[in-house]
Amino acid sequence: MRTVDIIQKKRDGKLLSTEEIEFLIEGYCSGEIPDYQMSAWAMAVYFNGMSAKETADLTMAMARSGDQADLTSIPGVKVDKHSTGGVGDTTTLILAPLAAAAGVPVAKMSGRGLGHTGGTVDKLEAIDGYRVELTKEQFLQQVRSIGVSVISQSGNITPADKMLYGLRDVTATVDSIPLIASSIMSKKIASGADAIVLDVKTGSGAFMKTLDDSIRLAQAMVEIGAQVGRATVAVITNMDEPLGFAIGNALEVREAVDTLQGAGPADLTELCLVLGAHMLQLGGKAASYDEARAAAGQLLASGAALGKLKELIAAQGGKPALADRPELLPAAEFQVPVPALEDGTVSHIDAEALGVTAMMLGAGRATKEDVIDLAVGIVLRKKVGDRVAAGEPIAELHMNRNEPMFTEDMTQRMRNAYTISQEAVEKAPLIYAVVTKDGVKLLQ
Template sequence: MRMYDIIMKKRNGEELTTQEINFFVEGYTKGEIPDYQVSALMMAIYFQKMNKRETADLTKAMVDSGEIIDLSAIEGIKVDKHSTGGVGDTTTLILGPIVAAAGVPVAKMSGRGLGHTGGTIDKLESFDGFSVEMPIEKFMQNVNEKKIAIGGQTANLAPADKKLYALRDVTATVDNMSLIAGSIMSKKIASGADAIVLDVKTGSGAFMKDENSSFELAQEMVDIGTHVGRNTVGVITDMDQPLGFAVGNALEVKEAIDTLRGEGPADLTELCLTLGSHMLVLGEKAKNAEEAREILEDIIKSGKGIAKLKELVEAQGGNPTYVDDTSLFPIPSIVEPVVAAEDGYVKGIKADDIGIAALVLGAGRETKESDIDLAVGIVLHKKIGDFVKKGETIATIYANDAKKQKTSEEMIIKAYDIVEEEIKAKPLIKGIVTKDGITKF
């Protein structure tokens, strides 16, 4: 088998066999096939596409390129959740505890953020002493005993994907449905989950800017999951503005605690209940989404969700008293309001720009070596559809540097689109994708 023939075959729009896909993925991972040949193949795939069987085979080959985590020692159906990314996305910190409290084991492998804010691990490290470093045996023991554990992603999880993504990133071949879907699903499948719920964002703050592309991506990922025997559901959700109000690590953790107490933002609460309902159904703890939602609402009302968060934090070396006393979280030296320059209704909030405004403050990493400031960030006070008066506070900046605070303020003002005519808030949940097809709301 020759790489040249595989490139030419795909260039001519033909279907690659399972053996050909396995050959190039294995050869490239081992360093036996050069970058320039794989770059040529990626460009051929970009233009000629892959069918569903090819996409599933590519995903499987990337899964098999490294370590596959065996979670069979954990009792019950392990359900994982993946978000395609957004601004202010704190869902794991809420979903994990409420789903675990319902009896579904949550064995979550999370990463650190390279973007607007830290990843789930960075946020959890706002709790003094919290650590994701533990042997896999301890990780599984925690899930069996507490129904939840959050670990750091192993470096050897789908290494072919890591290598291919780095190449696609510099050869303008990222934006292809099969390659995007395969990249996401390879890591989820290698993580060992029995079932997967996907939160596919759409809008200005999402990877997929338009709704149709988001549904297409969700369908592609659900089809991959189905093909490899993983029950998979995709939920299409709005990211035309940040989720919730808080953008920043400790600020988002505080908002998650509020939400677990039943006092969080309506959109963040709704998203967690929706995603959690599907997780309970896939975990066979509820017959349908309606029954599952009632279970989760009761968990929040009864305080079982907040109790489960404390269990998680304590089991992984963190100080659980932070949950009851949020003043213990890192506090910045500067807290400044951002005020509206005019009367009107909020028509739009450029989510990406709010994210960058938080990054400027130090809430995220610009490079892998960057240090995150856990205390800094932004809390929004006005969302799409809200009326605002001139001089009214639309956001609050939490900063440790006056110059950065000023730059961030200018960006936040520009991110808000305020108009005279009344604006209706957009629906958060756009639709659901299952193996049986698409349901749009």
């Protein structure tokens, strides 16, 4: 088998066999296939796409390129949840304990943030003492014992994906649905879950900016799940404005605790109930979505999900008291309000711009080497559809540096991210569609 023949075959729009795809991935990982040939193949895929079977074969080849978690010692249907990334997305900290409280095992490996999207592991490190690294046996035993563990992703999960993504990033081949779908799903499959719930973000703060592209990506990932025997559901959700009010690590943990206490933002609470219902249904704890939704609501209202969060924190070395007293979380030295300059209604919030501003405050990383300030970030005071008067705060900056020029720059960035209209504003829906193996169900 020759690499050049495989490149030519894909260049000409023909289907690759399972063996050809495995040859490519194994050869690239071993160093036998050079970057320039893999780049040519990626560009051929970019222009000609891949079939559902090819995409599934690529996904499994990448999943097998490194460590694979074996969760068979954990009884029950293990359900994982993945978000394609956004701003203020703290759903894992709510959904993992909620699903576990229903008896659905959650053995979750999460990543760190880079750029304007936050990472779950960074948020967990805002909890004093919480250990994001456990041995394999500690991880499995904890899930067997309390039903949930959330740890840092192994360094050797899907090395082929890391190599290929780095190559795509510098060869203008990132925006390929099959390559994006296989990248995401290879990590989920290597993590060992039996079923997967995907939160596919769409809008200005998301990787996929349009609803059509988001649906195409969701369909590709659900199809991969079907091809490789993992029940998969994707929910298309709005990221034209941040989810909830908090952006930043400790701030988002506090908001997650508020939500588990029944006092969280309406949009964050609603999304967690929707995603949680799908997790419960896939986990076999409900016969229908409506039954699962009711069960998820009861777990939130009764405090059972909050109790499970306390168990999770205690099991991994943290202080469970913060689930009752979130003021124990790290707090920034300065809270600087950002007043509106005019009366009106908030008609748009540039979620990506807010994510970048939070990163510049120190809440995220521009490079992998950057050190995060866990306390800093942004708390929104107004969201799309809200009325605001001149001088009234639209947001609040949580900062650990307060030099006048820096503060003014951050304040201006916040104002630039907000659009205030004199007209009535129709708020966009939170959830656009649900994608299953049976098709796309548009909700709006």
